[in-house]
Amino acid sequence: MIVFFGPAGAGKSTQGQILAETYNWPWLSAGQLLRKKHDDEALKIMQEGKLVPPEEVDQLIGDAIINNSQADNIILDGFPRQLVQAHWLVESRPLHGRSVDLAIMFDISKPELMKRLSERGRLDDTPEIIDERLRLYDQEINPILGYFTEQDIKIVHINGAGTINEVHDKVIKELAVCNLI
Numbered sequence: 001m002i003v004f005f006g007p008a009g010a011g012k013s014t015q016g017q018i019l020a021e022t023y024n025w026p027w028l029s030a031g032q033l034l035r036k037k038h039d040d041e042a043l044k045i046m047q048e049g050k051l052v053p054p055e056e057v058d059q060l061i062g063d064a065i066i067n068n069s070q071a072d073n074i075i076l077d078g079f080p081r082q083l084v085q086a087h088w089l090v091e092s093r094p095l096h097g098r099s100v101d102l103a104i105m106f107d108i109s110k111p112e113l114m115k116r117l118s119e120r121g122r123l124d125d126t127p128e129i130i131d132e133r134l135r136l137y138d139q140e141i142n143p144i145l146g147y148f149t150e151q152d153i154k155i156v157h158i159n160g161a162g163t164i165n166e167v168h169d170k171v172i173k174e175l176a177v178c179n180l181i
Contacts, residue, residue: 001065001073001074001075001076001098001099001100001101002019002073002074002075002076002100002101002102002103002104002175002180003076003079003080003100003102003103003104004016004075004076004077004078004103004104004106005078005103005104005105005106005141005144005145006105006106006107006108006160007108007113007133007134007137008113008117008125008130008133008137009108009113009114009116009117009120009130010106010107010108010113010160011106011108011116011160011164011167012077012078012104012106012160013027013029013032013077013078014164015106015164015167015168015171016029016075016077018164018168019075019171019175020075023072023073023181024071024072025071025072025073025074025075026064026068026071026074026075027075027077028061028064028065028068028074028075028076028077028079029077029078029079030057030060030061030076030077030078030079030081031046031077031078032077033060033061033064034046034052034057034060037060039056042056046124047123047124047129048124048129048132049124049128049129049130049131049132049133049136050132050136051081051082051136051140054081054082054084054085054088057079057081057085058085058088058092061076061079061089062092062095062096065096065097065098066095066096066097069096069097073101073180074098076089080144081137081140081144082140082144083140083143083144083147085144086143086144086147086148087147090147090151090153100148100151100153101153101154101178101180102153102154102155102156102174102175102178102180103145103148103153103154103155103156104155104156104158104171104174105141105145105155105156105157105158106158106160106167107157107158107159107160108159108160108161109161110134112160112161113130113134114127114130117130154178156174158170158171158174
């Protein structure tokens, strides 16, 4: 599995969808799976910029991984978001049969992020909610990256600024270096 990390608006979903289409890999976005589920309580939590309880997200992701067991690779977008989820993902390998081969961290400046999110026009992209999301993201991501490092999972940082094609070229280069394409 390839895990894409980055705050909302960093480009991870765009890049994940391009890879999914190019290589016929499943793109599993925790946020997208939650929105498709139409769970009013989960949607309310997300609209407030908060995190849905990890057990609920773990179940959704676990089921989606199992349902895509025949795929050559799987792209996880925005999961794990909490350290407990990172532990679950690594430790539940016997359940879903996948290991994390690579984590890609999309780095982007806050001004660029604010610009992108204001252009996308979602109701939950207000400055207050964006600030809350970034605060939560910063609080949660470092322990996850530390845990992945302890588990010998390769982590690469990619500058998420630039055109979609420029960022995509960087992603492809890293996937090639790791023999994933």
